[in-house]
Amino acid sequence: MTTPTAPVERRIPESVHRRRWAILGVLMLSLLIVVLDNSILNVAIKTISTPAPTGLGATQSELEWAINAYTLVFAGLLFTAGLLGDRLGRKKVLLAGLAVFGIGSALAAESGSPVQLIVFRAVMGFGAAFVMPATLAVLMNVFEREEQPKAIGIWAGGVGLAIAIGPITGGLLLDHFWWGSVFLVNVPIVVVAIGLMVWLVPDSRDPRPGRLDPVGVVLSVVGLVLLVYGIIKGGQLADFGDPKVLASSLGGLAVLVVFVVYEKRSDHPSIDVTYFRNKVFSAAMAAITLVFFALMGVTFFSVFYTQSVRGYSPLETGLLMLPLAAAQMVFAPRARLLVDRFGNRVTTTGGLVLLAAMLAAFSLLDADTPIWLLEVIFFLMGTGMAHIMTPTSVVIMQALPREKAGSASALSNTFRQVGGALGIAVLGSVLSTSYRNGIEGHLTGVPAALRHTAGESIEATLGVARTLGPRGEALVGPASDAYLHAMHVTALWGAGVAVLGAVVAGLFLPGKAREEPEGEKEPELVGTEPS
Template structure:
């Protein structure tokens, strides 16, 4: 049981009334987190349906599907810096409520999209709302829990991601079995309404007593730089040629703008990204690990849907159910990962998680069209186990590295690196998948008219769609399409494995081991000295 004295030792600013309802507040924050994560996990199940020609879907190409995902992640990541500062400045509850409203409106519009272009635009609007929701949830958490309870609360918060991963594909599959594809976005609206009502009732407001000014130039530079960089990578995958002059110029321009962003932030007296945070090697290592993990994971899971649905023939609902072990492992282990951290330390726990994740990504390189499905389930469960033992310790390290009043900034940075890593993973590994598939299927497409060859080579869905339209003549393309995709999946999986192993090396070199627990009298002396 926590006493008032314990709360004083953990830091000021947690009123008794707020402390009593802290777990209910955590539940509301997880509901808000749920809809932000749920949207992406639902979309992963729906991408095959959306790629189907109208009226079933929108006839989106693989590039458009990647942009439907990346429009969300890029806007989200680009605005997180400002969202964290706005929350610290005007109050986290206010930005949570505003972000949820924008997210709900964007979801309703996305459900009625009439073209891939409209879907991409409305996904960007959803990201605008989500950018203000995600950092505020973790910032509020840090301000309603005492320091010694924060690791447990963050573990449960991270477990909420696993819950969303579980609910998303299943919900998406059920909706796609009974309704049109837009229902996967419309389902967000009632969840938003419930979260708004509970938030108004339960969640307290908090802010930084000494907030910084907003940084519009930094925001513009970060968004432009990220968009140019990822667009260049996606375009290289589309063309199957990363040496193309336009591709190289776009990527180079993105790198230059991002470098200008960093230089501007270093010289600004009110930066959206305080680069001094990264002088702390532990903080930087945790950030790098998160970025690399999501780079590997998002890039590899992008092909998972096509493997289960296009190659193995599972329905969207069945494909969603196959993801249950991954989600269940995160839900089980994320809240308990702190126990391993207490016993073995951050370095050992996170390294083990990364090595396990790398091993499971490598396992995909051995999957074929007839691999027993239980093996995929085991791999998914172990992937979730690895993720749980990466996310919880790194999140705790990041959030506790900065003062409580800077919780919005810390959360924004953590989520930015996660989203940017995921966006670049989809772009880079998606491009590897696209290029390898095109190279593998190219020779088999000579039987097609010249006008159809480029379209058929974009993705396995495009090839199978044209094969279906050709009737019996098209059956000759099915097996080569499966073989080309499996080879492309193997190459992509090994690239993801290498990235995860780089993350493990970073953690081994820079993350701390077991930390000695401070004595109570030392804590009290520090607080007395701070009060004098």
């Protein structure tokens, strides 16, 4: 492949390229806000589930919706947000997204009920959808191709930094303030990010942007919401054959099938299905989707293990998750070195196998397991993630022309978020069903009106136990045992999904590139270039 001269290849002036590392720092701050919110929420979900005035008394299904309302709106709008960035300018879209995210955060902090929290989390997801793809699109336009893998590695390491800061920050806030502070903390960060963005970040756009696809957006969001609702409802009822559950789940699948057919026939689709003709691109997308399916579901239950079963505070829980984030920060920027030596297939497959092993290791944890074993598991999980995220992100971003960077970023993040949403829904439902089956035999002494509620989650059981006084103390031990069994089952499901991802990566991702350049091949991290 011929290399264009520098003046033709650059999309922005040389003066901007000299500021590219400072620009990367601002982009990482914007990314930090989006990721920080979810990592903070991870340690706050137990507090939010406690009755007022400490929390909102949210049930497990409401907690899942508080997470998934954000995720589904985020995922449903990502591709449209990427196209708007390509059309209107990435900087403008970034600034607008940050502003909406900040407003949503302030409203979420003042929520008076779980329903209000779910609605305002959706507003936050709306804003975040315009932030995430634009950060990576700007990055691809201020770094030359040879520096892009390094920059993307640092960008991915920023995710690890957010995962590290989030739980600790959330724990500190919950130790000193009310639960809403975990959302209010986003506001000053948004203000700083907007100021730096106006000062430093250049604007860029696609000279030939795609047309918007409102019908596709509506179909994708409606289909995903119906599917996820059915899955969560099935877990809540411990009955996936319930007519409402079947109607919702099958209806969601039907709408998603219509969405795919519509996108294939549309001349301006939200998702260009021709991208998936490249098997390397498709394999990278499948791997990243399966990884987040497994990881998000397991992260959801690990917080209840540390706080409800082991008795750690939110701050202590945040500190316990530090090894996972530290490993990502250390290894994500260096993952490209392993790819250079061993190739994409070996690096990504190895990361997925390691992640699967650590998810399976959760099935060995009990109420009195030495806590350092959990720390080792978290560290190795982070190591595996680092060696999956960086190479697959580079494959996805470099498989499309630079002008389509917003679309490539949006597509990557869409599948990542959809994978995470389905992981929380499916694995959360497995957790709910297993827990209810394990605790039901111990609820005979609970008043009939409270029995169904008490079986929804460990926090619901413990909450009912507190209202029963001395009679309720007999429920504490069985609740812990039932939760541990449910966690073990769910962890093995997650491990199985990660193994499936390893199989996909091992079969379809490229191996180590040859030394000699070839006209129809890019380096090892690059999929087939569209003509």
